[in-house]
Ligand code: ADP
């Protein structure tokens with residue numbers, strides 16, 4: 001099957017602080033990060049990143065804490081303003097969109113699933129899912145129908161009148177996902193949604209997301225610092241270090257041919273044989 005590019009990221013830079021242009025110049029002249037920081041009081045969040053995200057794939061952004069994963073993700077939906085570069089989605093540069101267009105994109109094309117799913121405990125499951133539609137200004141008579149459909153998609157039909165604290169962690173995750181899905185976005189952004197959880201619950205959640213991922217047929221950009229999680233969930237993985245992209249590839253490619261010692265260290269930390277077996281089971 002021919003792969004279609006959904007989002008094209010080119011030469012993307014995000015620099016935090018008062019003197020981004022000077023910091024960028026220094027970076028291009030190969031000055032060290034500490035020198036750049038002390039001279040410009042500016043931090044390089046993402047440096048010169050380019051890659052494509054395919055329609056319908058789950059792309060995982062992985063790397064140590066501080067490597068620029070969240071910054072990269074947040075440039076996609078303009079929670080951060082990009083310093084330089086372009087992000088082309090469906091022929092439009094997200095970096096150049098005016099604010100009205102950005103809001104429209106967030107309401108209709110790209111939703112974010114927040115850490116711990118940010119559910120309202122005093123609202124029913126249905127009301128939680130309707131919330132995204134309210135923001136989207138969907139007329140009231142359509143909201144219930146769309147919210148019910150999203151609940152069905154995540155396997156929570158019949159749970160609409162429950163309150164989120166009555167649900168298990170995995171089910172709460174599905175409510176959060178249903179809320180993001182209800183607006184029928186093309187792209188879902190997820191920033192370490194499982195990182196704050198106990199290992200066992202976390203494994204459950206990953207297992208729940210796997211079949212859903214296939215069902216919903218969305219483009220998903222998923223951030224994690226855990227290579228095992230990246231391998232389990234990703235069609236492809238982007239590995240970040242100090243704001244730079246160090247490797248992009250399928251889980252198998254990353255496992256079998258890590259491009260640098262940094263990637264190798266991650267790979268050494270997991271059970272490679274078992275990971276490869278799992279990939280064979282869930283291609
Ligand atoms: P990750 O998500 O991989 O842990 P981040 O994208 O949050 O990393 O951070 C990348 C770099 O950018 C870090 O050095 C971090 O300190 C810096 N950074 C992130 N957000 C901000 C901000 N709002 N202001 C200044 N520096 C920031």
Ligand code: MG
Pocket residue numbers: 069070071
């Ligand atoms: Mg982060």
